[in-house]
Amino acid sequence: MKSLKTACMAALLTAVLTLPLLGAHLVVNGLSTTLVVNLWPVGIAVLLVFVAQLLDLKARLGAITQALPTVSLSSASFSRHIRLWLAVVLVAALIFPFVASRGAVDVATYALTYVMLGLGLNIVVGFAGLLDLGYVAFYAVGAYSYALLSQYFGLSFWVCLPIGGLFAATFGILLGFPVLRLRGDYLAIVTLGFGEIIRLVLNNWDSLTHGPDGINGIARPTVFGLELNRRASPGGTTLHEFFGIPFDSLYAVIALYLIALLLVILTLFIINRLVRMPVGRAWEALREDEIACRSLGLNPTLIKLSAFALGACFAGLAGAFYASRLGTITPESFTFIESAVVLAIVVLGGMGSQIGVILAALLLTVLPELARSFSEYRMLIFGLVMVLMMIWRPQGLMPATRPRLELPTAEEAHQ
């Protein structure tokens, strides 16, 4: 039982903190600004803090989260079943759009986009340990590359997708070069500045990006050449005409979901391979100790640039898909908050842990949609979760575990 004194002190402090901001509500009506005093929230806050201090809740909560089971992916039993688990999840993901409601499929597609962004940022922040706060810039580059290419040159989605990824990767390298020598927090701020500059340029460069109006009428992806719209563009055939079935926009929603799923599977496949390759190990080594890397002959410049480029490439792909799904994009949807949300996903999931990032992405995008009225508190909870995670579980929900490497027996070894 912590001493009563500290509990009272804490309660008093809470009162001082919450009285002006929660207790007195500023109301602007016409000419005058008046105060509507409502002490309820202050009372609740003070009571909560008082009780929490009294029962020393903080320490107890900390202990509970510490005890959360960490499923170690590489424990022998789990790895044998990994193939089975992956198959089950994949089948479920494929069946899902055909059974779930249209709203649920749309939310799932939205979530899959964030899974891709999370996996991409996980390379930069999770593996290479470079805190990139301007990640939304590459998302925007991908989206605008597809939008502009499709509008000015009429290129199809499947042609623009790799181009969008390439453009974003180039911007990744452009951003990477100048920040090579910077340490963690300086790097974070420069990337933040870079993200804001990209958004402002997109918003001000009217001749190319139509500024705030953004770009409208972006073509949806085609499925094996079949268009998903109700009316076919000149020379094209639509999905429902091809199959002779009446038009139902559900087909488009399902098709978009499946494309998103395809992109996520592609991302997972590539990243999983990269992590087991020398370049993947180099990323983690860089995160651990850049000086040691240099002393062993690894060139930190190349490692950083490859991390930035790849992270950006996946954001570019997600951006191109986002543009094709929405049909219209404006600079307003590429603000810093997007970067913060994707960072929250990587942090919550567990930096460097792919399964964790996927779970966190699903959680943080589906939960607010489930309770729309609840969505007002979404960002509040994001912020709080980021702080609490760092205090109680910096390693994240599903922390990555080191893969076990079987050593060849002594006889085979030769030198």
Added chain:
Amino acid sequence: MKSPLLTVSGLQMRFGGLLAVDGIEFQVNPGEIFAIIGPNGAGKTTVFNCVSGFYRPTAGEIRLDARAITGQPGHRIARAGIVRTFQNIRLFRTMTAVENLLVAQHAQLDTNWFSGLFMLPRFRRAERDALERAAYWLEKVGLREYANREAGNLAYGQQRRLEIARCMITQPRLLLLDEPAAGLNPQETHELDLLIRELRDQHDVAVLLIEHDMSLVMEISDRILVMEYGRPIGIGTPAEVRSNPRVIKAYLGEE
């Protein structure tokens, strides 16, 4: 006399007003164990940092096999064959011991992405070879059963040996050891002595050593450079150095 492996001539390093190292001259011949000794703050580690490319010397020249490497970036000097350990061990702590040894082989490994992405046989073979070399070196430093343990969780002595193994796996030509015996008990120091001799004899690597443990230095070094306040005060075989009046004065003070 074979041509020297490493030649350092007129080495000077200035930090703002402070002249940390000045007028350092020495050579390390192939297969030789060369030690640098001197009181704390004599500039030993600064010389090390200049040779390994972490500092760009303000004057003087460093040659490897008669090729100048002064001021080249650290990673290029490492690829040229000069690898080092650090006073405070710099292992990749959350990565496993074997992963540390795989990262070290990055320069030699086939880093072709295409073969890696599709796990082509060329890539699988390269990885298997790297794993075998790692197993060999883990065996050599007695850490084989700790292969999958995180480097940060190993005992202090084990971490020291892993760091040395990590250097050796890059097949260096000159190994720089920065106070390897620091913090080791006599038994571990003796094992270290044997390990260094074995590396020099079986893996034709020259060793440049900074060490305070005089018994180890005198016993293992072929030649020794003594430094004080950044300047050389004596160079030669252990016997010559032991009888050099200036060295005795520096170490034992005036009678």
Added chain:
Amino acid sequence: MNDLLPVLAQQVINGLSLGSIYALIAIGYTMVYGIIGMINFAHGEIYMIGAYVGVVTITALGAASGAMPLALVLSGALIIAVVVTAAYGWTVERVAYRPLRGSPRLVPLISAIGMSIFLQNYVQLGQGARDISVPPLLPGNLFEIDVEGFPVSLSLTRALIIFATLALMIALTLYISRSRMGRACRACSQDMGMANLLGIDTNRVISFTFVVGAILAAVGGVLIGLSIGKINPFIGFVAGIKAFTAAVLGGIGSIPGAMLGGVLLGLTETFASAFLPTEYKDVVAFGLLVLILLFRPTGLLGTPDVEKV
């Protein structure tokens, strides 16, 4: 082009007043970074909270007494804003940063970003997302001289900002160089570990740093509320980044540096919007930040720290 002079004079005045606000907030970044080497990402929000508490107090005092003399309302608002915001500064450090002392560099930074998002939405929950307007308490200009037909003026509130910034800066510099706590701060910024060994209660010093930063940000918040007349829960974000740019421009860790950096940034931004289309003002400010960090991360007055191997 002799009529360029008054325009330049007016733009310099604009730049000085804008720069003073950045300087007031930049102090918070510089002190915290100087002592525990961490960017207090939530500092912009502390400034926003200062502005809100100021407006709440002004409205309360204004409404309650009606004819309360202006000086009393203003000083009352400043005092209450400073006290409450200092409490926020202390609490943020105690809750979000102290438990993370000594953990890897990314961890406190991410916690700071989380705290910044939390505070923004916490105020939005309490006061709504809409703009709150502040009645012009101090209308009128300190001076309005006519230079060759072009009115050059400085409003009272902006003059107050420049004066307050100068006064606080001098007071703080003296305090840090003269007082016991000041010496402790300087010791901690050199070597936290050693300072701890020598018996300095480093936790108290760190809390003090956050409180001082919060106090200056609160003053900035109240004065901005008065002079600009519009606040909302998001003003802290951009102001925070710009103030950090000022802190880095002047040399992070140096208090006079924060002042110099703030003024320079204010002038750059003002002349950018004077001679370029105004929409590129922010691009120039962010561009400046990226350039400084690339070519002179230690800033104009900062002390370079050699990377020890």
Added chain:
Amino acid sequence: MKLSRNLLGIAVATALAGVAGQAVAADIRIAVAGPVTGPVAQYGDMQMIGAEMAIEQINAKGGIKGDKLVMVKMDDACEPKQSPTVANQVVNDGIKFVVGHLCSGATKPAAKIYDENDVLMVSPAATNDAITAEGFKMVFRTIGKDSQQGPAAGKFIVSHLKPKALAIIHDKQSYGQGIAEQVRETAMAAGVKPVMFEGISKGDTDFSALITKLKTAGADVIYYGGYHPELGLLLRQAKEQGLQAKWMGPEGVGNKDLNAIAGDAVEGLYVTLPQDFTTEPENAALVKAFKDKGQDPSGPFVLTSYAAVEVIADSIKAVGADPVKVADYMRKHTFKTPIGELGFTASGDLKDFKFVVYEWHKDASKTAVK
């Protein structure tokens, strides 16, 4: 056949939430989509009270042949990112009629989804031309377009204000910049070339440098395209720096909050607004109904939202609750509403929508300028 819950946990839960939303078949649901939260929530409030009043009054008169109208409030916070999710939710819940969305940026992506799913959308506030420029059949609006409001302001400036040096500023948003461009084109067509055409960034608070630039350019008439927060600051800082000029703005600035920020610097501001129908004699009863509920009917989007609901209700009464038939009916007929006789063009815009120039006063009142 629903897959077992535990396998697809979250996703299925969403599906069930969707089904549960299905109200009793007889009622006709109308989704009112706009900014319930976010920085321009006060415009969302106007939309909500307008639509709510219309629905209550229609239900009070027995609804439509016995069926009650049900209002479903949807929040998109004026964010282009959220509006498609809201639109999909509307389609998913089987709602056939939408009064909304409010901001141009959020309306564009939603309009495409509604048109493809035969959902009738009537926006009471989005004025950007591009919304009805893509040949949609189900998209209408009960407010004028930028290309109607811009010229009205441009002509007024040239004919009444006769500027020596016209400056045009906008807030780099699709609404503000759209109207500013229209005003520039109208002015240049009439031979008046603006000396300045520049954007400020939304959320900016310090415009002293811009004001000095306006003073240097000797601007005597300044048109601002955007919402009230930034214009309020511009007016206040212009007064501080002694900039003597006549200001003009679109309906986005025309509300009381402008007075709160700018104080008496707002005196003499010209604003183009939909005709203020609250002063019309036949609306007296309606205005009293709002006042009884403590609501202010004079906001620019209150009566347009009311009218939107009324048009939908009248069309359903005529041809039943099939959105496609309602859309065709709306294009062929005119409707008596509190904002006058409304008729729709093929693209869904109002046939003629008069913007009237008002003069704004520091006590937040406004007088029409002849």
